[in-house]
Amino acid sequence: MAAKKKPIDSRVDYSLILPVFFLVLIGLYSVYTATIHDYPNKILLVMGQQMIWLIMGGIISFVVMLFSTEFLWKITPYLYGFGLVLMVLPLIFYSPELVASTGAKNWVSIGSVTLFQPSEFMKISYILILARLTVSFKQKYKDGEKDLQEDGKLLLWFALLTMPIMILLALQKDLGTAMVFMAILAGLVLIAGISWQIILPVVGAAVLIAALFMVVFLVPGGKEFLYHHMGMDTYQINRLSAWLNPFDYAGSIAYQQTQGMISIGSGGLLGKGVNVIDLPVPVRESDMIFTVIAENFGFIGGSIVLALYLILIYRMLRVTFASNNLFYTYISTGFIMMILFHIFENIGAAVGILPLTGIPLPFISQGGSSLISNLIGVGLVLSMSYQNSLSQEKAMEKHFKYPKKKSGAKTASKA
Numbered sequence: 001m002a003a004k005k006k007p008i009d010s011r012v013d014y015s016l017i018l019p020v021f022f023l024v025l026i027g028l029y030s031v032y033t034a035t036i037h038d039y040p041n042k043i044l045l046v047m048g049q050q051m052i053w054l055i056m057g058g059i060i061s062f063v064v065m066l067f068s069t070e071f072l073w074k075i076t077p078y079l080y081g082f083g084l085v086l087m088v089l090p091l092i093f094y095s096p097e098l099v100a101s102t103g104a105k106n107w108v109s110i111g112s113v114t115l116f117q118p119s120e121f122m123k124i125s126y127i128l129i130l131a132r133l134t135v136s137f138k139q140k141y142k143d144g145e146k147d148l149q150e151d152g153k154l155l156l157w158f159a160l161l162t163m164p165i166m167i168l169l170a171l172q173k174d175l176g177t178a179m180v181f182m183a184i185l186a187g188l189v190l191i192a193g194i195s196w197q198i199i200l201p202v203v204g205a206a207v208l209i210a211a212l213f214m215v216v217f218l219v220p221g222g223k224e225f226l227y228h229h230m231g232m233d234t235y236q237i238n239r240l241s242a243w244l245n246p247f248d249y250a251g252s253i254a255y256q257q258t259q260g261m262i263s264i265g266s267g268g269l270l271g272k273g274v275n276v277i278d279l280p281v282p283v284r285e286s287d288m289i290f291t292v293i294a295e296n297f298g299f300i301g302g303s304i305v306l307a308l309y310l311i312l313i314y315r316m317l318r319v320t321f322a323s324n325n326l327f328y329t330y331i332s333t334g335f336i337m338m339i340l341f342h343i344f345e346n347i348g349a350a351v352g353i354l355p356l357t358g359i360p361l362p363f364i365s366q367g368g369s370s371l372i373s374n375l376i377g378v379g380l381v382l383s384m385s386y387q388n389s390l391s392q393e394k395a396m397e398k399h400f401k402y403p404k405k406k407s408g409a410k411t412a413s414k415a
Helices: 014-038 040-065 069-092 096-102 118-140 148-172 175-191 196-218 222-228 234-244 255-266 289-322 326-351 368-414
Strands: 108-110 113-116
Touching: 014 040, 014 289, 014 368, 040 368, 069 108, 069 118, 069 148, 069 326, 069 368, 113 118, 118 148, 118 175, 118 326, 118 368, 148 175, 148 196, 175 326, 196 222, 222 234, 234 255, 255 289, 255 326, 289 326, 289 368, 326 368
Parallel strands: none
Antiparallel strands: 108 113
């Protein structure tokens, strides 16, 4: 008896979709609450845009889920090249007002209309190209044959693919996004099996440079030195100063940070209730969205959000472990590192343990580029699960197919 082919929906990993669904719902509620209090005359526009982005992201995610491994492998270099082209656009088409307020040229704007942030989509292309490179390298050098020299070659290739992105981000003055790419790279370096003899000196040098930077920043005259001789921007100096001593600058450069911290603390254990916001927090609909959740639902509400992220990451890890495809394994690793860094940086900045960098909270913050990019990443992991199910179905077909031929042969011999 031949195995019956299953419908498409039976191959969809709903346990992966479920936490994303709840996070998106929390996001819609939080964006609505922030907007109705801060920009009540724009509520229909903001919520309409968010719904359109959500629908677009969902459709693209579904299409990506159906991509075969071969197709994804073939289009990866083109996606990387296209992503680099897109990242040039903010340097040409930008809003001077937006640049003045954020200090970065990371959004494509035409006139007064802000369109999208190319670096959000480049994150996905970057994950794909690093995954493809690592698989190609692994196929060339089998386990046991690779030495420090070959690890160095792989790191060199990583650097060559990363450098154009870092240059463009430096021109855009977008340090926060650059840190996300570094987190993705760190995850791929670790899972690629690069020798610790190379990793430890690099990490040690990075820690030493960071420590030296902080010493220079804190000594008298250090900020002036970094500004005049190292080319550090004023807004970056202000953000670090606001992070280190927020309540010393509560009325000026640290206003957003301190207001966010007070807002989160005022929520207490259970929060103030649905749609209750007492404190003004700048840009709370995007970068500071966690303050809305904490003020409305308190420590319990914030914990539920973190639990949903943990469930999502756990499900992605389960799908990764179930896959025998290295390409998908590296893709999943890169996406998990990207999500983890976004969560850590966004919530860490909101509670004051990290400086503000403008990193959105995945699936929750307002903004189309981030939401669609994250949903594409989910689509890639769903594609991994989908291909696993297809492989199992093919194995079952073979299992039922071959015995049938044997049985027919026996019947013929008896006749």
